[in-house]
Amino acid sequence: MYGMVNKAVEDMVIRHHGEAVWEQIKAKAGVTVDVFMSNESYSDDITYNLIGAASEILKTPAEQILIGFGEHWVLHTATEGYGNLMHAAGRTLPEFMRNLPSFHSRVTMIFPKLQPPHFECTEITSQSLKLHYYSHRQGLAPFVVGLMQGLGLKFKTPVTVCRIAAKDAGADHDIFAVNWSPASAS
Amino acid sequence: MNPATPQASRKIGLPPEQFAAAFPFHFALDGDLKFIQAGDTLKRICADVQTGVALEKIFHAMRPRGEVSRQWIENNRAHFFLLEHRKTNLLLRGEFMQLPEQNLWLFLGSPWFTDSSEISALGLRFEDFAIHDPVADMLQVFQANKIALEDAKKLADKLTAQRAELRLANERLRQQEAETNKLALIAARTDNAVVLTDSSGKVVWVNAGFTRLTGYTMEEVIGKTPGSLLQGPETDHATVQYMHNQLSKGEGFKAEIVNYTKAGRKYWLASEVQPIRDEAGQIVNFMAIQSDITARKNSENLLLETSALQRAMLEGAGYAIIACDKQGIIQLFNPAAERMLGYTAAEMVGKLTPAAFHVPEEIAARAKELTAELGREVPVGFATFTAKAELGQPDQREWTYVRKDGSRFPVLLSVTTLFAERGHLIGSLGVASDLTERKRDEEKLRNTVSELERFNRVMLNREARVLELKRQINQLLAAAGRPPDFSSVTETNPSTKLE
Numbered sequence: 212m213y214g215m216v217n218k219a220v221e222d223m224v225i226r227h228h229g230e231a232v233w234e235q236i237k238a239k240a241g242v243t244v245d246v247f248m249s250n251e252s253y254s255d256d257i258t259y260n261l262i263g264a265a266s267e268i269l270k271t272p273a274e275q276i277l278i279g280f281g282e283h284w285v286l287h288t289a290t291e292g293y294g295n296l297m298h299a300a301g302r303t304l305p306e307f308m309r310n311l312p313s314f315h316s317r318v319t320m321i322f323p324k325l326q327p328p329h330f331e332c333t334e335i336t337s338q339s340l341k342l343h344y345y346s347h348r349q350g351l352a353p354f355v356v357g358l359m360q361g362l363g364l365k366f367k368t369p370v371t372v373c374r375i376a377a378k379d380a381g382a383d384h385d386i387f388a389v390n391w392s393p394a395s396a397s
Numbered sequence: 398m399n400p401a402t403p404q405a406s407r408k409i410g411l412p413p414e415q416f417a418a419a420f421p422f423h424f425a426l427d428g429d430l431k432f433i434q435a436g437d438t439l440k441r442i443c444a445d446v447q448t449g450v451a452l453e454k455i456f457h458a459m460r461p462r463g464e465v466s467r468q469w470i471e472n473n474r475a476h477f478f479l480l481e482h483r484k485t486n487l488l489l490r491g492e493f494m495q496l497p498e499q500n501l502w503l504f505l506g507s508p509w510f511t512d513s514s515e516i517s518a519l520g521l522r523f524e525d526f527a528i529h530d531p532v533a534d535m536l537q538v539f540q541a542n543k544i545a546l547e548d549a550k551k552l553a554d555k556l557t558a559q560r561a562e563l564r565l566a567n568e569r570l571r572q573q574e575a576e577t578n579k580l581a582l583i584a585a586r587t588d589n590a591v592v593l594t595d596s597s598g599k600v601v602w603v604n605a606g607f608t609r610l611t612g613y614t615m616e617e618v619i620g621k622t623p624g625s626l627l628q629g630p631e632t633d634h635a636t637v638q639y640m641h642n643q644l645s646k647g648e649g650f651k652a653e654i655v656n657y658t659k660a661g662r663k664y665w666l667a668s669e670v671q672p673i674r675d676e677a678g679q680i681v682n683f684m685a686i687q688s689d690i691t692a693r694k695n696s697e698n699l700l701l702e703t704s705a706l707q708r709a710m711l712e713g714a715g716y717a718i719i720a721c722d723k724q725g726i727i728q729l730f731n732p733a734a735e736r737m738l739g740y741t742a743a744e745m746v747g748k749l750t751p752a753a754f755h756v757p758e759e760i761a762a763r764a765k766e767l768t769a770e771l772g773r774e775v776p777v778g779f780a781t782f783t784a785k786a787e788l789g790q791p792d793q794r795e796w797t798y799v800r801k802d803g804s805r806f807p808v809l810l811s812v813t814t815l816f817a818e819r820g821h822l823i824g825s826l827g828v829a830s831d832l833t834e835r836k837r838d839e840e841k842l843r844n845t846v847s848e849l850e851r852f853n854r855v856m857l858n859r860e861a862r863v864l865e866l867k868r869q870i871n872q873l874l875a876a877a878g879r880p881p882d883f884s885s886v887t888e889t890n891p892s893t894k895l896e
Contacts, residue, residue: 215544245555246548246555247548249541250548292540292544293540295513296516296533296536296537296540298517299513300523302522313533314537317533317537318537321534
């Protein structure tokens with residue numbers, strides 16, 4: 212996994228619970244990395260272990276942590292790291308959603324070793340779209356829900372996200388129905 | 398593109414809309430290098446790009462260096478061009494292509510950014526770029542590199558901080574090591590026995606002092622508890638229990654206990670035991686520093702015996718024993734003194750001087766006497782009693798003591814001064830015996846002698862009168878011409894005459 216993901220988990224935990232809790236989580240997860248390099252590739256186990264340890268120590272279900280993490284990713288990690296590019300990618304939620312697949316495509320082009328997820332938007336209307344999420348990783352669908360919710364907050368556009376196809380239930384890939392209010396998104 | 402090496406085999410013309418979409422930052426110049434067309438996005442960002450305006454007025458030549466002119470363009474067609482928009486500082490990177498058939502110059506290019514903030518500052522969006530244009534990709538690369546640099550800086554800062562901490566830790570470690578070496582040397586060389594045990598009390602190390610004291614070598618004691626080797630029949634069980642309890646609680650203690658050497662010799666041991674804890678506060682060792690205090694214990698016992706003897710002497714003596722400090726304040730008032738004077742020790746000790754039971758006139762008279770005898774002024778008071786004794790001379794004389802009830806009695810008081818080890822005066826000791834009985838006996842004796850003398854005198858007088866009578870009878874008989882009846886009484890025998 213992209214080091215930026217682990218860095219974001221670290222940032223989220225420290226922001227809400229402090230450095231000491233992060234050290235506890237790291238210790239529980241058996242992670243000894245001092246500084247995650249954003250563009251380096253790390254074993255997926257590190258991320259899964261961190262999420263698992265955070266769930267245990269913060270006494271919060273992993274799904275809830277992943278949703279919160281998705282929101283944190285958009286509102287802090289991506290905004291602080293790629294704010295200008297996000298701004299250039301769209302001023303509204305639907306505009307941004309149209310550019311979302313390109314972001315991940317460029318990651319693939321720039322860092323061939325990384326295996327970022329792939330997104331596609333279909334059935335785009337003025338107030339909804341279907342978001343197709345392709346990833347070889349398991350269990351991160353709640354993270355995508357958090358990402359959409361975070362984007363809703365970023366663009367001040369209340370969104371509802373509903374998973375209508377689940378890879379872990381046998382579907383080819385996860386599909387989310389994303390709906391928003393047309394007035395606020397325009 | 399190098400015009401000398403055309404790559405395409407067919408002439409492909411684009412309709413104006415498609416051309417504009419494919420090259421949103423293009424512009425075309427006439428033979429005088431004046432704008433005749435520009436892409437929509439360029440016109441939006443650089444509003445002064447208008448038909449008929451000269452290129453050099455709007456753009457400045459950054460690369461290649463030179464003045465904007467046809468010659469400059471023609472000379473550098475093998476290179477890319479970098480133009481700076483004079484008003485916005487927007488940089489355009491691209492190439493000039495000459496279209497001779499239409500007598501125009503075409504510039505195909507895109508903005509050049511080095512930071513993603515520039516795209517926002519110019520109000521550009523990804524939609525403003527042609528899809529084939531890698532500017533957005535490049536910006537993402539720039540941004541990723543920027544983040545990587547920030548990560549590297551963060552890592553470097555952290556490493557620098559860690560190195561500083563390490564240096565400090567090393568320094569502390571070095572100091573600790575020096576201290577430890579010093580302590581180890583002390584522990585090894587000290588005359589005291591030093592024992593290090595694990596947390597359960599089993600020996601892990603002893604010093605040479607331990608071996609000297611107990612006779613056990615380190616190999617013989619490792620893994621054993623010191624008590625199992627050293628305690629014996631006279632070891633006090635209560636002390637052993639106390640030591641055991643303290644160790645169980647993980648607390649240090651000091652104890653004195655009888656131990657036995659390997660050869661069976663009994664000795665008194667003073668032991669100070671302290672727990673040693675790790676950084677987490679867990680006890681990892683106990684350290685005991687022990688010393689042989691047998692000599693001290695023996696001295697203490699001797700002192701106790703001596704004290705008991707002294708106490709018995711003081712309490713059982715028939716003499717009043719009264720000790721004073723150098724100011725004369727009574728420090729000791731034995732039971733005989735209590736009986737003699739009617740005061741309790743509690744009333745006298747630390748409170749009064751012997752003046753309380755002396756006759757003041759006697760003290761004044763003695764002071765005067767001593768002044769004459771010693772040739773210096775002897776003050777009236779406590780000094781009167783010690784003046785002679787201080788000179789090392791015996792001072793024993795009779796005094797009159799006054800009981801608490803006011804009655805008086807004679808005593809024979811012997812005063813000795815008390816000197817500390819370094820020879821300075823610390824007080825005086827007075828031993829007084831009651832002379833009442835002796836005086837009474839002396840008086841009785843005197844009376845008896847006097848009576849006997851009187852009787853003797855009476856007897857002698859009576860005999861003298863008998864002799865006179867005998868002499869007178871002899872004289873009468875002689876006058877009558879008769880021989881004397883008492884031939885032993887004659888005029889010629891004056892030795893028989895009594896006075």
